[in-house]
Amino acid sequence: MIRVVDYGLGNTQAFINMYKRMNIPALPAREAADLDDAEKIILPGVGAFDHAMELLDGSGMRLPLERRVLKDKVPILGVCVGMQVLARSSDEGKQAGLGWVPGVVRAFRSIHSAAEMPLPHMGWNDVTPLGGALFRGLGKDARFYFLHSYFFQCDNHANIAATASYGLDFSCALRAENIYGVQFHPEKSHHYGATLLKNFAELEMQA
Amino acid sequence: MLRPRIIPCLLVHEGGLVKTVGFKSPKYVGDPINAVKIFNEKECDELVVLDVDATANSAEPDYKMIANIASECRMPLCYGGGVRMPQAAKKIIGLGVEKVAISAAAIENPALITQISEEIGAQSVVVILDVKKRIFGKDYDVFTHNGRRNAKRSMIEFAQEAERRGAGEIVINSIENDGQMKGYDLVLAQKMRQAVHVPVTFLGGAGSLDDIAALIKTCGVVGATAGSLFVFKGVHRAVLINYPQVPQKDALIRTALGVSA
Numbered sequence: 415m416i417r418v419v420d421y422g423l424g425n426t427q428a429f430i431n432m433y434k435r436m437n438i439p440a441l442p443a444r445e446a447a448d449l450d451d452a453e454k455i456i457l458p459g460v461g462a463f464d465h466a467m468e469l470l471d472g473s474g475m476r477l478p479l480e481r482r483v484l485k486d487k488v489p490i491l492g493v494c495v496g497m498q499v500l501a502r503s504s505d506e507g508k509q510a511g512l513g514w515v516p517g518v519v520r521a522f523r524s525i526h527s528a529a530e531m532p533l534p535h536m537g538w539n540d541v542t543p544l545g546g547a548l549f550r551g552l553g554k555d556a557r558f559y560f561l562h563s564y565f566f567q568c569d570n571h572a573n574i575a576a577t578a579s580y581g582l583d584f585s586c587a588l589r590a591e592n593i594y595g596v597q598f599h600p601e602k603s604h605h606y607g608a609t610l611l612k613n614f615a616e617l618e619m620q621a
Numbered sequence: 622m623l624r625p626r627i628i629p630c631l632l633v634h635e636g637g638l639v640k641t642v643g644f645k646s647p648k649y650v651g652d653p654i655n656a657v658k659i660f661n662e663k664e665c666d667e668l669v670v671l672d673v674d675a676t677a678n679s680a681e682p683d684y685k686m687i688a689n690i691a692s693e694c695r696m697p698l699c700y701g702g703g704v705r706m707p708q709a710a711k712k713i714i715g716l717g718v719e720k721v722a723i724s725a726a727a728i729e730n731p732a733l734i735t736q737i738s739e740e741i742g743a744q745s746v747v748v749i750l751d752v753k754k755r756i757f758g759k760d761y762d763v764f765t766h767n768g769r770r771n772a773k774r775s776m777i778e779f780a781q782e783a784e785r786r787g788a789g790e791i792v793i794n795s796i797e798n799d800g801q802m803k804g805y806d807l808v809l810a811q812k813m814r815q816a817v818h819v820p821v822t823f824l825g826g827a828g829s830l831d832d833i834a835a836l837i838k839t840c841g842v843v844g845a846t847a848g849s850l851f852v853f854k855g856v857h858r859a860v861l862i863n864y865p866q867v868p869q870k871d872a873l874i875r876t877a878l879g880v881s882a
Contacts, residue, residue: 425717427692460714461742534744534789536820537842538666539623555867557624559667559697561719561744580623602697602719604664 416440416615417452421473423466424458424496428601432608438615446478452488454615455479458601459495463519463564464507466495483514487592489617497588497595498566506564515590516569523563528581534563535580541598543576546589548596550613556606558598560586565597624874625837626844629851629864630669630824631656633686633702639673640848642800644751644768647673650852650860653686657693663864667697669722669792669824669846671749675703676725677767682709684716691717699747705733707740714741722747722792725765728772728779731786738787748783749792749824752776752809761809768796776809777816784817791817792846795825802828802849805836814840822846830865830873837877 416433420426420442433440440456443449457479459466470476482488492500501511504519511519522528522535538557543549549556558578565584568574575594576587586597594614600607631653632639638656639647653670660668670690675682682703691698694717701722704710710721721741727734727748738746751768752761761776780791793813795806805826813821822844827833833845854861865873875881 422715425719427717428695431692432695460719460745465742532818532820532842534820535623536744536790537623537626537844555871560623561697563744599697599719602695604661604695 415451416454416456417443417449418456418458419449419473419475419479419496420444421469421475423469424460424493425601426458429456429458429611432601432611433615436608436612436615438612443475446474449475449478449482452482454617455482455488455490456614457490457492457496457499459493459497459499460561461495462506463495463498463504463511464509466499467507467509467511470499480512483593489592489594489614491614492593492595493601494562494597494599497597498564500588500593500595501566504564514593515566515573515588515595517567517573517588519564520567521564522581525582531581535560538603539578539580539598541576541578541586543587544574546575547617548575548587548589548594548610548613551609552606558586558596558600558603558606558610560598562597566595622880623842624666625842625878626666626822627833627865627870628667628669628822628844628846629660629665630671630846630848631852632848633670633672634674636686638852640800640852641673644796644799651862653690654693656852656862657690659862660864661693661695664867665696665864667699667844668694669699669701671722672700672702673767676765679703682713684712687713687718688716701747701749704737707733707736710737710746711740714745720745720747720790722749724749724751727783728763728765728774731782734783734786734788738789743787743789746788747790747792748780748788749794750776750779751794751796753796754809764796777812780813780817784819788819790820790822790844792822792824792844795823798826800849801826804828804832805845807835807839810836810840810843814843820844824848830869834873834877837874841878
């Protein structure tokens with residue numbers, strides 16, 4: 415069972431609809447107990463970093479999430495702000511992030527080479543995978559829908575799963591053991607996104 | 622490479638889809654859900670759905686209709702019509718819509734842009750300006766209420782104010798070009814593109830894919846929105862939902878931007 419964390423932020427239903435079309439069982443997780451049967455977890459999110467952290471804290475699901483992800487090693491996919499909260503902190507807010515993937519979230523505007531680009535970074539951009547199961551079957555024409563003004567800066571190059579380019583090359587997908595994140599919106603990226611979500615669903619649980 | 626966005630714009634009137642000319646004489650072109658299903662299959666870049674009754678009738682957004690469209694829509698969706706309060710915008714985002722468009726309410730009360738932006742994030746706030754060229758002078762005026770009311774605000778000045786107040790995208794809708802299918806107003810487009818630092822999208826006038834190519838060639842990576850082009854086919858304007866296939870779209874963009882494959 416895939417559980418999509420519904421903490422009041424992000425398009426839970428879009429993921430569930432996507433998986434329904436693939437005949438893969440997926441349901442929202444609205445309270446701690448819903449996470450008990452999760453074999454995979456999706457953490458969506460839109461809007462501001464602090465707002466996301468406050469809602470996650472208030473949802474009662476933060477501690478059970480930590481247990482399932484960090485202790486039980488259930489694969490999790492953070493999407494958009496759901497990926498950004500995996501960092502220690504963000505230029506956008508004052509709250510601490512989950513800190514599950516070493517790195518910080520930076521503003522495009524803070525980077526000189528990106529200063530002239532319109533923001534938010536909005537639309538379909540190419541993605542260059544650096545290997546890994548999440549991008550299996552996605553060729554050179556793979557493209558995804560982006561909508562954001564901040565990006566994840568990994569401490570360790572080894573955690574970057576894919577890059578995209580907008581004024582600078584940035585990590586648009588990351589991986590640390592069973593923890594995955596994508597900055598773009600696979601749930602709104604047509605068959606490219608469907609392939610990625612199917613790949614995530616088919617990942618083997620790690621012992 | 623970030624691609625220019627090619628976006629069908631659907632107008633909802635009395636529950637059905639319509640297409641207007643010069644913001645007038647709505648012609649019925651079909652059922653909204655059916656159109657969304659076809660655009661899903663065609664893998665289109667984004668979709669804009671505007672409820673033209675909601676503002677004119679001072680009605681609340683039709684949340685049930687929005688939820689139906691959003692759950693069917695497999696591409697990014699922007700909804701506009703009747704959004705006057707931050708809470709309404711928040712509710713619409715919660716239904717699975719990526720972006721909320723505001724127009725008349727933002728022009729009457731620009732502080733609303735900031736309030737909505739704080740609630741749902743700037744990336745999801747779209748300000749649509751319906752504009753018409755001034756009879757004297759080179760600037761454009763902003764209109765509301767389906768083009769009937771002149772707000773007496775300069776397009777450029779208001780767009781810049783909207784950006785300062787937290788809009789994440791500006792959509793410029795040319796009233797005079799609506800339904801004409803004779804091409805975008807490229808002078809207006811270029812002026813607007815240089816005036817703000819958020820993504821800009823143009824609506825009004827596209828009659829062929831060549832018109833879209835001309836806009837991209839002039840302005841670079843912008844949004845190109847069209848109504849008639851994607852719902853009519855041929856000189857007799859027969860209703861036929863259409864959208865370029867991916868290779869055709871990619872080739873158009875590459876040529877317009879002057880980049881190699």
